[in-house]
Amino acid sequence: MSNAPEQEDELAGTEQPFVQHLMELRDRLVKALLSVGVVALILAVYPGPAHLYDLLAAPLVAYLPKGATLIATNVVSPFVVPIKILFMAAFLIALPYVLYQIWAFVAPGLYSHERRLVLPLVVSSTVLFLAGVAFCYFFVFGKVFAFIQTFAPKSITAAPDIEEYLSFVLGMFLAFGLAFEVPVAVILLVRMGIVTPAQLRQYRGYFWVAAAVGTALVTPPDAGSMMILLGVVGGLYEVGILAAQAFAGRGDQKESSTT
Numbered sequence: 001m002s003n004a005p006e007q008e009d010e011l012a013g014t015e016q017p018f019v020q021h022l023m024e025l026r027d028r029l030v031k032a033l034l035s036v037g038v039v040a041l042i043l044a045v046y047p048g049p050a051h052l053y054d055l056l057a058a059p060l061v062a063y064l065p066k067g068a069t070l071i072a073t074n075v076v077s078p079f080v081v082p083i084k085i086l087f088m089a090a091f092l093i094a095l096p097y098v099l100y101q102i103w104a105f106v107a108p109g110l111y112s113h114e115r116r117l118v119l120p121l122v123v124s125s126t127v128l129f130l131a132g133v134a135f136c137y138f139f140v141f142g143k144v145f146a147f148i149q150t151f152a153p154k155s156i157t158a159a160p161d162i163e164e165y166l167s168f169v170l171g172m173f174l175a176f177g178l179a180f181e182v183p184v185a186v187i188l189l190v191r192m193g194i195v196t197p198a199q200l201r202q203y204r205g206y207f208w209v210a211a212a213v214g215t216a217l218v219t220p221p222d223a224g225s226m227m228i229l230l231g232v233v234g235g236l237y238e239v240g241i242l243a244a245q246a247f248a249g250r251g252d253q254k255e256s257s258t259t
Contacts, residue, residue: 028101035097040090049082052089053162056169059141063149064158071159081162088170092130099126117191125184132180133173140176140228175218179233186240197245200237207237 043052057070072078091098099122107115152158189195195203208230215229 025105028105032094032098032101035094035101036087036090039094040087043086043090043093049086052085053082056085057162057165059137060145060160060165062142063145065149068158070162070165072163073161074163077161077163081166084166092133095126095130121184121187125181128180128184129177132176132178135180135232136172136176140172143228171218176229179215179229180236182233182236183240183243186237187244190244197241200241200244204237208234211237 043049047055061070072081074080103119103122106118110118149158186200190197190200200207211230211233215226215233218229
């Protein structure tokens with residue numbers, strides 16, 4: 001009676017002392033922060049913080065009445081707000097390198113099949129988040145600001161505060177960026193065994209109701225932008241189901257081939 005040889009653990013012998021893990025984590029964080037700092041320094045030279053704010057404010061300025069501008073109600077706002085935008089832009093540009101540092105720290109502790117799953121998810125989630133931000137800036141803002149101006153009384157001169165505008169923009173960027181992560185969330189739910197693609201199709205109606213409530217809460221009171229975001233989220237949900245089904249099919253094929 002022969003015993004089948006046990007499968008060797010590919011992570012055996014790769015353990016490192018806890019202090020060495022902390023030192024590596026420190027080095028990775030320093031590299032990530034330095035990358036953001038270098039990009040911020042480049043952006044500070046060209047195009048400069050003031051021009052970056054002008055770019056961010058362009059969708060709103062295009063729909064302000066003739067002669068109207070944004071205002072600063074705080075003494076230090078004209079300096080602080082462009083600096084905040086500078087570092088926000090630097091972080092977004094350096095985000096792929098920052099995520100690479102996180103990946104390089106986590107990857108040695110993952111099995112090969114986990115690395116094959118995590119890396120595509122990290123890349124796709126980054127691309128989808130940036131796509132959501134771009135979609136919000138280039139498309140949604142124009143619809144929202146045009147709608148707001150149609151309701152502005154003639155007796156009121158619009159002069160938004162730059163800090164309030166920055167808070168509004170960051171909230172919208174975060175909302176649309178996270179909305180574009182729906183396919184990644186769906187894939188993770190399927191891969192973790194919480195739901196199946198068939199159940200996702202079955203619960204499609206509940207998702208649409210939840211998505212409608214969510215879009216109504218995060219978007220301005222503009223029916224057009226709400227319907228656009230709802231359509232995008234619903235479409236991404238369907239894409240996530242198809243992608244999750246493809247991933248599940250590959251996983252089943254690999255399991256059957258190893259048995």
